[in-house]
Amino acid sequence: MKIKDVISLADLSTESIYEILETARNIKLELRAGIKHSTLAGKTLGMIFQKPSLRTRVSFEVGMTQLGGTSIYLGPDDIKLGKRETTEDIAIVLARYVDGIMARVFDHQTVVELAQHATVPVINGLSDLLHPCQALGDLLTIWEKQRRLEGLTLAFIGDGNNVAHSLINGCVKLGIAFRIACPRGCEPDEEIVAAARNGGGIIEIVHNPQQAATDADILYTDVWASMGQEAQATEKRAAFDGFTIDDDLIALAKPNALILHCLPAHYGEEITYSASRSIGSVIFDQAENRLHAQKGVLTLLMS
Ligand code: CP
Ligand code: NVA
Numbered sequence: 001m002k003i004k005d006v007i008s009l010a011d012l013s014t015e016s017i018y019e020i021l022e023t024a025r026n027i028k029l030e031l032r033a034g035i036k037h038s039t040l041a042g043k044t045l046g047m048i049f050q051k052p053s054l055r056t057r058v059s060f061e062v063g064m065t066q067l068g069g070t071s072i073y074l075g076p077d078d079i080k081l082g083k084r085e086t087t088e089d090i091a092i093v094l095a096r097y098v099d100g101i102m103a104r105v106f107d108h109q110t111v112v113e114l115a116q117h118a119t120v121p122v123i124n125g126l127s128d129l130l131h132p133c134q135a136l137g138d139l140l141t142i143w144e145k146q147r148r149l150e151g152l153t154l155a156f157i158g159d160g161n162n163v164a165h166s167l168i169n170g171c172v173k174l175g176i177a178f179r180i181a182c183p184r185g186c187e188p189d190e191e192i193v194a195a196a197r198n199g200g201g202i203i204e205i206v207h208n209p210q211q212a213a214t215d216a217d218i219l220y221t222d223v224w225a226s227m228g229q230e231a232q233a234t235e236k237r238a239a240f241d242g243f244t245i246d247d248d249l250i251a252l253a254k255p256n257a258l259i260l261h262c263l264p265a266h267y268g269e270e271i272t273y274s275a276s277r278s279i280g281s282v283i284f285d286q287a288e289n290r291l292h293a294q295k296g297v298l299t300l301l302m303s
Contacts, residue, residue: 009135021140024289024293039303046071050076051104051228054263087114103125104127128228129165130169133290133297137289138289141285146217149175153218157270158180158220181206209249222261245275247278
């Protein structure tokens with residue numbers, strides 16, 4: 001793979017995305033078979049977090065260990081990104097020590113700037129705009145469960161947020177039709193939608209969850225108020241009334257439809273507990289696949 005960073009799936013070709021997914025699938029099968037890897041022996045991943053995390057932190061850390069390397073966690077109070085020194089200097093200095101950087105940030109430009117100035121690969125571990133590693137884990141999950149990607153329809157019932165944006169970017173590259181049902185004012189970013197449509201993607205924006213869910217192959221949701229939007233939580237809860245994935249909504253989708261949620265979940269809001277444990281729900285396989293998909297990314301970028 002010729003790319004240096006993974007900042008947005010929009011920057012990756014269809015072939016590169018498949019290369020990541022295939023590498024991930026092979027690594028996952030080898031892990032299950034007890035085969036040990038030393039692909040990244042002696043290599044270190046620096047992990048910058050401006051926001052909390054369970055899945056991203058643990059899966060990157062464990063992923064590095066399983067590949068024979070190591071990782072360093074730099075939390076919000078460690079380097080005080082953007083407060084103690086500039087993003088540019090942090091990128092230049094960190095790249096003298098580590099072999100790759102993963103960053104979870106508020107402002108998307110911060111991770112873009114890290115990539116511009118770091119001489120080592122930079123991976124976007126979530127920004128206010130995008131969450132590409134999540135979408136890679138999601139695509140791996142859908143590919144494994146449905147045995148194909150092209151021609152499927154994914155209905156996202158929720159906020160037009162970072163997770164929705166990266167799914168749009170991924171779906172357009174892999175021939176999955178993307179539908180979102182959200183309240184007015186919560187639509188995905190217009191530029192991301194326009195770029196996806198220009199790239200031949202089918203992107204439908206509706207304001208009725210039943211319309212979006214009907215005959216979908218995948219129902220997907222995420223929290224209504226993302227990290228950093230806590231002040232808007234009450235307002236969003238009111239706006240999203242009726243946009244919950246529940247058993248009635250699932251009944252409108254295809255009989256074998258998958259239910260996905262990137263987690264963490266707010267049960268009773270964007271998804272009921274019952275829907276999250278329904279027969280089509282793959283939310284915990286999806287969470288596990290973050291590990292395998294990211295090991296694919298780490299292998300291709302850092303070895
Ligand atoms: N889905 C996800 O990125 O989870 P964390 O916020 O726990 O990393
Ligand atoms: N949209 C959510 C995703 C969390 C993994 C957030 O940004 O908080």
